[in-house]
Amino acid sequence: DSTPITIETSLPFTSHVCDVPSRTVETSPKELMKFFRDMALMRRMEIAADSLYKSKLIRGFCHLYDGQEAVAIGMEAAITKKDCIITAYRDHCTFLGRGGTLLQVFSELMGRQGGCSKGKGGSMHFYKKDSGFYGGHGIVGAQVPLGCGLAFAQKYSKDETVTFALYGDGAANQGQLFEALNISALWDLPAILVCENNHYGMGTAEWRAAKSPAYYKRGDYVPGLKVDGMDVFAVKQACKFAKEHALKNGPIILEMDTYRYHGHSMSDPGSTYRTRDEISGVRQERDPIERIRKLIFAHDIATEKELKDIEKEMRKEVDEAIAQAKESPMPDPSELFTNVYVKGYGVESYGPDRKEVRAVLP
Amino acid sequence: DSTPITIETSLPFTSHVCDVPSRTVETSPKELMKFFRDMALMRRMEIAADSLYKSKLIRGFCHLYDGQEAVAIGMEAAITKKDCIITAYRDHCTFLGRGGTLLQVFSELMGRQGGCSKGKGGSMHFYKKDSGFYGGHGIVGAQVPLGCGLAFAQKYSKDETVTFALYGDGAANQGQLFEALNISALWDLPAILVCENNHYGMGTAEWRAAKSPAYYKRGDYVPGLKVDGMDVFAVKQACKFAKEHALKNGPIILEMDTYRYHGHSMSDPGSTYRTRDEISGVRQERDPIERIRKLIFAHDIATEKELKDIEKEMRKEVDEAIAQAKESPMPDPSELFTNVYVKGYGVESYGPDRKEVRAVLP
Amino acid sequence: EQMTVRDALNSALDEEMSADPKVFLMGEEVGEYQGAYKITKGLLDKYGPERVLDTPITEAGFTGIGVGAAYYGLKPVVEFMTFNFSMQAIDHIINSAAKSNYMSAGQINVPIVFRGPNGAAAGVGAQHSQCYAAWFAAVPGLKVLAPYSSEDARGLLKAAIRDPDPVVFLENELLYGESFPVSAEVFDSSFCLPIGKAKIEREGKDITITAFSKMVGYALQAAEILAKEGINAEVINLRSIRPLDRATINTSVRKTNRLITVEEGFPQHGVGAEICASVVEESFGYLDAPVERVAGADVPMPYAANLERLAVPQIEDIVRAAKRACYRSVPLAASA
Amino acid sequence: EQMTVRDALNSALDEEMSADPKVFLMGEEVGEYQGAYKITKGLLDKYGPERVLDTPITEAGFTGIGVGAAYYGLKPVVEFMTFNFSMQAIDHIINSAAKSNYMSAGQINVPIVFRGPNGAAAGVGAQHSQCYAAWFAAVPGLKVLAPYSSEDARGLLKAAIRDPDPVVFLENELLYGESFPVSAEVFDSSFCLPIGKAKIEREGKDITITAFSKMVGYALQAAEILAKEGINAEVINLRSIRPLDRATINTSVRKTNRLITVEEGFPQHGVGAEICASVVEESFGYLDAPVERVAGADVPMPYAANLERLAVPQIEDIVRAAKRACYRSVPLAASA
Numbered sequence A, B: 001d002s003t004p005i006t007i008e009t010s011l012p013f014t015s016h017v018c019d020v021p022s023r024t025v026e027t028s029p030k031e032l033m034k035f036f037r038d039m040a041l042m043r044r045m046e047i048a049a050d051s052l053y054k055s056k057l058i059r060g061f062c063h064l065y066d067g068q069e070a071v072a073i074g075m076e077a078a079i080t081k082k083d084c085i086i087t088a089y090r091d092h093c094t095f096l097g098r099g100g101t102l103l104q105v106f107s108e109l110m111g112r113q114g115g116c117s118k119g120k121g122g123s124m125h126f127y128k129k130d131s132g133f134y135g136g137h138g139i140v141g142a143q144v145p146l147g148c149g150l151a152f153a154q155k156y157s158k159d160e161t162v163t164f165a166l167y168g169d170g171a172a173n174q175g176q177l178f179e180a181l182n183i184s185a186l187w188d189l190p191a192i193l194v195c196e197n198n199h200y201g202m203g204t205a206e207w208r209a210a211k212s213p214a215y216y217k218r219g220d221y222v223p224g225l226k227v228d229g230m231d232v233f234a235v236k237q238a239c240k241f242a243k244e245h246a247l248k249n250g251p252i253i254l255e256m257d258t259y260r261y262h263g264h265s266m267s268d269p270g271s272t273y274r275t276r277d278e279i280s281g282v283r284q285e286r287d288p289i290e291r292i293r294k295l296i297f298a299h300d301i302a303t304e305k306e307l308k309d310i311e312k313e314m315r316k317e318v319d320e321a322i323a324q325a326k327e328s329p330m331p332d333p334s335e336l337f338t339n340v341y342v343k344g345y346g347v348e349s350y351g352p353d354r355k356e357v358r359a360v361l362p
Numbered sequence C, D: 001e002q003m004t005v006r007d008a009l010n011s012a013l014d015e016e017m018s019a020d021p022k023v024f025l026m027g028e029e030v031g032e033y034q035g036a037y038k039i040t041k042g043l044l045d046k047y048g049p050e051r052v053l054d055t056p057i058t059e060a061g062f063t064g065i066g067v068g069a070a071y072y073g074l075k076p077v078v079e080f081m082t083f084n085f086s087m088q089a090i091d092h093i094i095n096s097a098a099k100s101n102y103m104s105a106g107q108i109n110v111p112i113v114f115r116g117p118n119g120a121a122a123g124v125g126a127q128h129s130q131c132y133a134a135w136f137a138a139v140p141g142l143k144v145l146a147p148y149s150s151e152d153a154r155g156l157l158k159a160a161i162r163d164p165d166p167v168v169f170l171e172n173e174l175l176y177g178e179s180f181p182v183s184a185e186v187f188d189s190s191f192c193l194p195i196g197k198a199k200i201e202r203e204g205k206d207i208t209i210t211a212f213s214k215m216v217g218y219a220l221q222a223a224e225i226l227a228k229e230g231i232n233a234e235v236i237n238l239r240s241i242r243p244l245d246r247a248t249i250n251t252s253v254r255k256t257n258r259l260i261t262v263e264e265g266f267p268q269h270g271v272g273a274e275i276c277a278s279v280v281e282e283s284f285g286y287l288d289a290p291v292e293r294v295a296g297a298d299v300p301m302p303y304a305a306n307l308e309r310l311a312v313p314q315i316e317d318i319v320r321a322a323k324r325a326c327y328r329s330v331p332l333a334a335s336a
C-alpha cells in the first residue's frame, strides 16, 4: 500500500551555516511497515547477540546498536547501495541495513566460515563491498578520513554518489576528523559526516569529553544539521538533504541525537555513569520503534496483534539464523595464511613454530 | 629615557568570541630603542646564518625568521621568563629573545660544543629551559600539545604563569592542535596558541591549505584575536591581553599576521610561489624594524646616524660571535653516547661497528 | 601471600602518587569509570580530579600534553586504553619524548610513563591485538618494560615512575586477573625492581628459554613438561626489553648451549631476532644448535577462536622447539 | 647510459600514471612546488590537479583519505615529505591499510603506495633521520621496498604501483641526485622488478654482505677494498625488506660461510637482527664465524658533523667487520 501519508518530523532541524530541510515528509503504509519490520529485526538481532555473548559463543569486544536503529534505517531509506557507508565497531546493524544477512552476522560473531569476513574479522570488522559498505573499524576516528577517501574516489570516478562516514560523540574530538574535513572542504568531496551522538563515549558523557558538544557546529566552516536520530523520518529527510548538498557543495555534518540502550560493550553494564531513569525515560519517550508503532496505529495501518506477530516472526528469523550459524564450521586452519596479501609471490609465511608451520603464500 | 609616549597600533584588533584590547599603547624612548636594537640584532643574525649556510658552515635544514621579528620581541615584552615558550624549527630568534646568546646560536648552527644544545640539536632544536624556552621542534604541529602540557604543568604547580605555543599557518590545520585545544578548554589551561601566519607553509599559500584561513577563528569555541604581527606594539598588547585572559579563562588563540622574507628553508629560493613584488611590498610597507625606525624619528628619539650606528654595532656583535663560535671545538666523540638517558644503569650502547665502538651509559 | 597483577599495578600507582605530588595519571576512563580494566580503581577518589584526569579519546593530543608536562618537571603516567591506540600518538612518544634529552644535550629530560595493555587479548581481532615491544624497544631514548608476575608489575611500575627518562610499560590484559605469590618484601612501599635486569625464573642446564609478559608463564609450563622428559630448561623473564639484559642471556646460553626465544608479537625484526643476534655476536662458539624462534604467526590477528589459537605461541610450540634444539647437538651441515 | 635516481622515480610515476587512470599522486608540495625533492616534477602540468594533489600538512588526514580511495579501487601514491612524518599517519598505514584485506577475508584490498625519503640525510638532526624499514617490515599485510640504484628505483616503484597490496617504498634523499648506469631494458615502459627478490650486486665467495638503500653503495665500496686484501665479498642488495628474500641470503651464506649485515637504522630489532636469525635458523651449520651486524649507532641522530659521521655506518666499519669475520674461522668457544 503506497498511499501517500504526510507527517511532520518530531522536531525541527537546527542548522549551522546552511538551510534547514522541511519538517514535512511524505511516507506510505508500506514504508511505515518496512521501517517497523527492519528496526524490529535489528533490535532482535542485537538482543540475541547479547545472549550469545553471555553464553560465550561470541568472544572479545561486542558493541550493540539497540536504540540507534533509526539512524541506520533512515539513512538507507534516503540513499542507494552505490552510495558508500563506513562506520566504527558498532557495525552489526549498519551491515544488515546494507543488505547483509543475519546468517552472515551471527556466523561472523561466532567466528565461523559463513561470516561476512569468514570469521576472520569479528564483531568490529563487518564489510559488504558489493553494496558499498566499507566496514567496521576498530580505531576511534579512523573511519572518518577513510570515508572522505571513499568520497574522493567517487568524485574522481565521476560516479555522482556520496559517502556517509559515521562516528560517535567520543570520536568527534579526534584530530584526524578535522584534518579530513578541511581537505574534504578544500576539494569539495561528497562526504557526509554523520555523528551518532548517543551522548556517551564509553563511560564519558559528551560534555566531559567536548568543550563544545554541539557536534553539528564543530565543522566550523562546514555546514551542519542537528537531527533527531530517534526519528527515522527526520534521519531520512536529513540524509536526502545532505546527499544533495554534498554532491553540489562538498562536505556536511549531520549530528544524530540518539541513544544506546546497552552498555558500551559487553563488559560495561552501562549503568554506572548514567541513571536507570535516564535509560528508561528514553525508552518510553523516544524509542525509534515505538514511534513507528504509534504512527502505524494512528494511521490504522495495522493492529497491535499484527505488529506483535511481525516481532515474533523477526524473533524466529533470528533464532533460525543463529541455529544455522552454529552449523557453520570454524574456518579451515589453512585460512590462517590466506588474505594476508592479494599477491603473495610464493614467499613463505610462518606460524608460531616456524619449523613446524609455514605456508607458501599464493 | 622612560618618558611615556602614547601611540596607536597600526590596525585595530579583530576578535572572535572575546573582547578586543585597546589600540592605544604606552611606550617610551627607552622601549623604542630597545625594540629597534633587539630586532636589528635578530635580523642581522639571520642574514649571517644565511651566509654561513652558503659557505657550508651550517648543514641540513635552516629556517630563518627575518621579517617575523616583531612577534618574538613583542611577545617577550609582555611576559616574563617564568612564562614558557615553545615553537617549531624556525627557532633562532625565539631563543635569542629568551636571553640566549649569539655565541650559543652560531655554535649550535655550526655543530660546536658551545652551542645551546652542545652541537647535538642543530638549527631546529634550540632550548633554554632556565628561562622557559622548551624548543625548537621539527615535527609540524607537535609543539602545540606539548605547549598545552607546559600550561597544564604551570596550572598544576599553581605557578600563575602561562605558555605561548607558536605554530605556523601550515601547522594550523593539524588535528593534534584541535585535540589539544579541546582538552585545554575543558581543563582551563593557561595556554596561548600563537599562529604565526606568514601566509605560506613551505610553498603552499594559506588558502590552498586551509578552507578557512581565518586562524584566529579556528578555535571555534575558543576565543581568538587577529593581530598585526609586523607591529611590535600590537603583538605586545595582544600578548598582555592573552596572558590575562588565559590565567582567568583558559586558552586563547592569537593570529599574528606576519611575513617571512627568506624562503622556507635554505633549499627554497622563496620566489616560485609568490611574486618578488609581494615580498618587496611587505618590506617597504610593513617591515617591523622600519616601523620602529619611523617612530623613533617621529618622536625625535634618535637620528638616522645613531640608528645606523646601532646597526653597525649589531653587525659587529654578530661577526664577533661567529668568529668565537668558529673557535668552539666540535663535540668530543664521547658525546655520541651521552644524554641518551639521564640514567643509563651502566648498560652498553653501540656504535655502527659494535665490536669496535661501545660505551657504558652512565 | 597472593596478589593479582591488577592489584600490583594499582598499589604501585597509589603509593607512587602518595610519595610524590608530581606524579599524576591521565588517560581515557581512568577516573570516574575507574579504568577500562580497573587498574586505576579508587585513585580518583583518593587523589582528586587534579591528579587523575579523564581525557577525551584523542591520543595525539593528550599524549603531547603529557610529554609537555614532563618537560616542565611533572611525572605523568599516561594510560593507553590499549597500546594499539598509541599509534595515534607515537610521534610524541618517539620524537617528543625519546629524543628530547639527547637533542637538548640533557636540558629537557622527560620523566613520563606510558602504560596500558599490549599485545593479544582474547577475540579482539586484528586492530586490537598488536604487540609493540619490538617497535618501542628499537628506539634509543626509551626504556621498555614488560612485567609478567605481580612482583614484576609492582616493582617495575614503581621503577618506571621514579625513572627520569620516558618508559614504555607494556602490560597484558589477560594477566590482570591472575594471582601470583609474593613475598613480604614486595608489599613494602619502598619495593622497586632494577630496570635493565632480567630475572631467571627457573634455573636449568640444558636449554635457555627467553620470554616476556604472558609468555613467561607459557615458558615455565613448557619447562615443566620438558623436565618430565629429562630436559632441564632455564627460563629467563626478560622484564626489560630495552635496555635488554644481554649479559644474563649470554651467561645462560654459555651454560646451556641452546636457546629458544618466545614472544607473541610478529616475528620479523622481533625481540627473538634481537636476542638471537646478540647471542650469535657474543656467544657464537657456545651454541650447539640453531636458535629457535617462537613468535606470533606472521599474519594479522584473526578473530575465529581456532585461528587465533594458531596465531599465537602455545605451550606445545615451545616444547616442540626445545626438543628439536636438544636432540640436535651437531651443526646441521656437518651431519648433512 | 646513465640515469639519476630522481629521474628513475619520476619516470616511473609518469609512466604508471599514463598507463592507468586510477593512479594518482597526493602529498605535501607534490604539485605546484614540483615536490620538496622534485620527484614529482612536471607531473601536475602533465596530469592536472585532479591527479596530482597538494595536501595540507596533515598526514593523518590525507593518508586516511588515500587509504579510503584505495578501498574504493583507486591506486593512490601517497608521498611523505620524509618518512619521519609518517608516524603521524602510522595508524592508517598499519590498521587501515595493512590489515584490511585480512580482516575482510579478501573483500577490501588496498592498492596503495606510501613513498618518500627514509632514514638519515645530512645534518637534519634527530627528528628527521629515522629509518623505518624494520618497523614497517615487521607488519604482515605490508610490503616494504628499498631501492638503491636507478634500476631499482624505477623497477620497484613500477612494481609497487601495480601491486594490489599496500607497499611502503623507502627512498633515500642522498641518493636522489646520484647517477647509475642503466641498460636499455630499464628504459622500457614495461620494465618492472619482482617484489620479494634480492639482487646479488657483486658475486664473491669469502663473505656475504647484505645491505639496502644507500648502504648497498657502501658495501660495494667496502668489497672493493676487501678485494685488494684478498677477500672476495658477495654483496646482496635486499631491495625488498618484506617479503625478505631469505632464500637468496641463505644460499649465499651457504657458499661464503660468513655474513655481515649493514643498515643505517637503529640496531635493536633491526633488519640485521632478522637476517642473522633467519640464517641461524636455516644455515646454522654453514656459519664459520659469528654474524657481524653493522648498523646505525644506538643513539638519536646528533647534528654535529663529526658525531653524525660516528652515528651511521662508514665504509671502514664494514671493512673492519668483514676482516674480523674472515680471520676467525673457528668458533670462539673452541679456541677459548
Ligand SMILES: Cc1ncc(C[n+]2csc(CCOP(=O)(O)OP(=O)(O)O)c2C)c(N)n1
Residues within 6 Å of the ligand: A090, A138, A139, A140, A141, A167, A168, A169, A170, A171, A172, A196, A198, A200, A201, A202, A264, C028, C057, C059, C081, C085, C088
Ligand atoms: C584511538 C582509540 N582510542 C580508544 C579506543 C577505545 N574505545 C573504543 S570505543 C570507545 C568510545 C567511543 O565512543 P563514541 O565515539 O561516542 O562511540 P560509541 O561507542 O558511543 O558508538 C573507546 C574509548 C579506540 N578503539 N581507539
Ligand SMILES: Cc1ncc(C[n+]2csc(CCOP(=O)(O)OP(=O)(O)O)c2C)c(N)n1
Residues within 6 Å of the ligand: B090, B138, B139, B140, B141, B167, B168, B169, B170, B171, B172, B198, B200, B201, B202, B264, D028, D057, D059, D081, D085, D088
Ligand atoms: C608532520 C610534518 N610534516 C611535514 C613536515 C615538513 N615541513 C617542515 S616545515 C613545513 C611547512 C610548515 O609551514 P608553517 O606551519 O606555515 O610554518 P612556517 O614554516 O611558515 O614558519 C613542512 C611541510 C614536518 N616537519 N612535519
Ligand SMILES: [Mg+2]
Residues within 6 Å of the ligand: A168, A169, A170, A196, A197, A198, A199, A200, A201, A202
Ligand atoms: Mg557515543
Ligand SMILES: [Mg+2]
Residues within 6 Å of the ligand: B168, B169, B170, B196, B197, B198, B199, B200, B201, B202
Ligand atoms: Mg607559514
